[in-house]
Amino acid sequence: MIRDITIGQYYPADSPIHRLDPRTKLFGTLVYIVSLFFADNLWCYGAATLFLAAAVRISRVPFRFIVRGLKAVVFLLLISVSFNLFLTDGRVLWQAGFLKITDAGLRLALFMGLRLAYLVIGSSIMTLTTTPNQLADGLEKSLGFLNRARVPVHEISMMMSIALRFIPILVEETDKIMKAQMARGADFESGNVIRRAKSMIPILVPLFVSAFRRATDLAMAMEARCYRGGEGRTKMKPLQYERRDGFAYAVLLAYLAAVIALRLIW
Amino acid sequence: MNIIKAVNLVFDYIRRDEDDKVEEVSRALDHLNLEIEEGSFVAVLGHNGSGKSTLAKQINGILLPTEGTVWISEMDTADENLLWEVRKTAGMVFQNPDNQIIGNVVEEDVAFGPENIGVPTPEIWRRVDESLRATGMAMYRKRSPNRLSGGQKQRVAIAGVLAMKPRCIVLDEPTAMLDPNGRREVIRTIRELNRAENITILLITHYMEEAIDADRVIVVDGGKIVMDDVPRQIFSRVEELKRYSLDVPQATELAWELRQGGVDLPDGILRREELVEALLPLLKGRKGCQ
Numbered sequence: 001m002i003r004d005i006t007i008g009q010y011y012p013a014d015s016p017i018h019r020l021d022p023r024t025k026l027f028g029t030l031v032y033i034v035s036l037f038f039a040d041n042l043w044c045y046g047a048a049t050l051f052l053a054a055a056v057r058i059s060r061v062p063f064r065f066i067v068r069g070l071k072a073v074v075f076l077l078l079i080s081v082s083f084n085l086f087l088t089d090g091r092v093l094w095q096a097g098f099l100k101i102t103d104a105g106l107r108l109a110l111f112m113g114l115r116l117a118y119l120v121i122g123s124s125i126m127t128l129t130t131t132p133n134q135l136a137d138g139l140e141k142s143l144g145f146l147n148r149a150r151v152p153v154h155e156i157s158m159m160m161s162i163a164l165r166f167i168p169i170l171v172e173e174t175d176k177i178m179k180a181q182m183a184r185g186a187d188f189e190s191g192n193v194i195r196r197a198k199s200m201i202p203i204l205v206p207l208f209v210s211a212f213r214r215a216t217d218l219a220m221a222m223e224a225r226c227y228r229g230g231e232g233r234t235k236m237k238p239l240q241y242e243r244r245d246g247f248a249y250a251v252l253l254a255y256l257a258a259v260i261a262l263r264l265i266w
Numbered sequence: 267m268n269i270i271k272a273v274n275l276v277f278d279y280i281r282r283d284e285d286d287k288v289e290e291v292s293r294a295l296d297h298l299n300l301e302i303e304e305g306s307f308v309a310v311l312g313h314n315g316s317g318k319s320t321l322a323k324q325i326n327g328i329l330l331p332t333e334g335t336v337w338i339s340e341m342d343t344a345d346e347n348l349l350w351e352v353r354k355t356a357g358m359v360f361q362n363p364d365n366q367i368i369g370n371v372v373e374e375d376v377a378f379g380p381e382n383i384g385v386p387t388p389e390i391w392r393r394v395d396e397s398l399r400a401t402g403m404a405m406y407r408k409r410s411p412n413r414l415s416g417g418q419k420q421r422v423a424i425a426g427v428l429a430m431k432p433r434c435i436v437l438d439e440p441t442a443m444l445d446p447n448g449r450r451e452v453i454r455t456i457r458e459l460n461r462a463e464n465i466t467i468l469l470i471t472h473y474m475e476e477a478i479d480a481d482r483v484i485v486v487d488g489g490k491i492v493m494d495d496v497p498r499q500i501f502s503r504v505e506e507l508k509r510y511s512l513d514v515p516q517a518t519e520l521a522w523e524l525r526q527g528g529v530d531l532p533d534g535i536l537r538r539e540e541l542v543e544a545l546l547p548l549l550k551g552r553k554g555c556q
Contacts, residue, residue: 010370012410214365218365224328225430232384233381234390236390237374
């Protein structure tokens, strides 16, 4: 189950979206998320659906990879949908005990569910089509102005990209430790929440120890390859806006304008 | 000129307690002297805790000598102003392939070193191309390192070092975590680099088979160099090696046992083929008698 988190899992392909500048994609994701919170009627969600479907299609990432990210938030999704569904006041359509479904609740639940699902899918598309390093580069460059405020932007982005690189490795390790503990009779499934949380300790301790060991090794390997912070560093792939980025920005703004218009009109 | 020169090299691991008082000192290198010629392929053998890894880390300034001096092509590793020059000249590959790959895509990882030393972008691309070709990893350049086998990951790590154009590569047990196939791949790559690009190789290992093809084998024990010769000479001293808790290559071991049993075999057999060749006439001779 922990393997299903898609964030930080790059899907290599050669699509127009893959080739976009990471800054464009970051900004695009941001705009998309804003538009989701702005949307409050079916037309707006229709536009959001179309936009998302087009992006998925153009990205050439297989659909199952995209949905995989959703699995991790299924629980959250169910909770928020059912809360909205059963606990909103309005014209009652159906009632059983204290649970009732109202027209407003139905509407809210639908929108909430879509909003959450689209949010996850939208950001998954970004992480699936952008290598974490590009992503970190994009953040580093977009937030470069913070450098003047003494925020160590380069260091933060390096930390982020390393963290992302080690997610799959640590997930695999967690799996291995869990199996090793299970082979020795550990039980992660039964008991109440507290007991289950307690049973995670024999996983977390070795995981942390090994993470620290890896960190020491990695630091040494980075120093051996002359890493000394962002100063004087060149880039293999310096970020440069191309014509397609201009086009993407135009599409994005048109989409945002459309959502705003749809909201204001209806 | 010798690319690596260590004189009277001492290194102590110092363990301190909470009040920063010295609790324990263990001497990893003990007045060690070493010179390595440019372009040679040297294997360093030693059992666990013999000081061989510590020696490796001295060579590109990850650890600095407690006493004595290490020169890498006449640069003192303890000189802070030269540190990055030293690390550029002597690259290092570590044991765990996962813990030394920084990039999320093979080519980005190979570019990490050149980026750090400020190589201009077009030159980075050239170097990445060259290094990936030299290690035979060009077809994997767009892959995620997580999807590669151990041997392939180590070759990516080697390519990453190679892209910094070092004159010497130190490999600290690069095959210890690999399966036999991966091990062969890595060793073949190293040997090829030594031959084709004339890069000095210092291979730290505890697999004897990997030392056979070296120009020179150094045995470290208790922080000192105890044997230093060509492989054939080293491996003919089977008893001495065993005293340092080292094995000998399988074929050598068998030949040695046979000789103990009274079979007339020459000294210094390293490979299986050599053993077969030495045994065949003996067997034929016996058949002739019957």
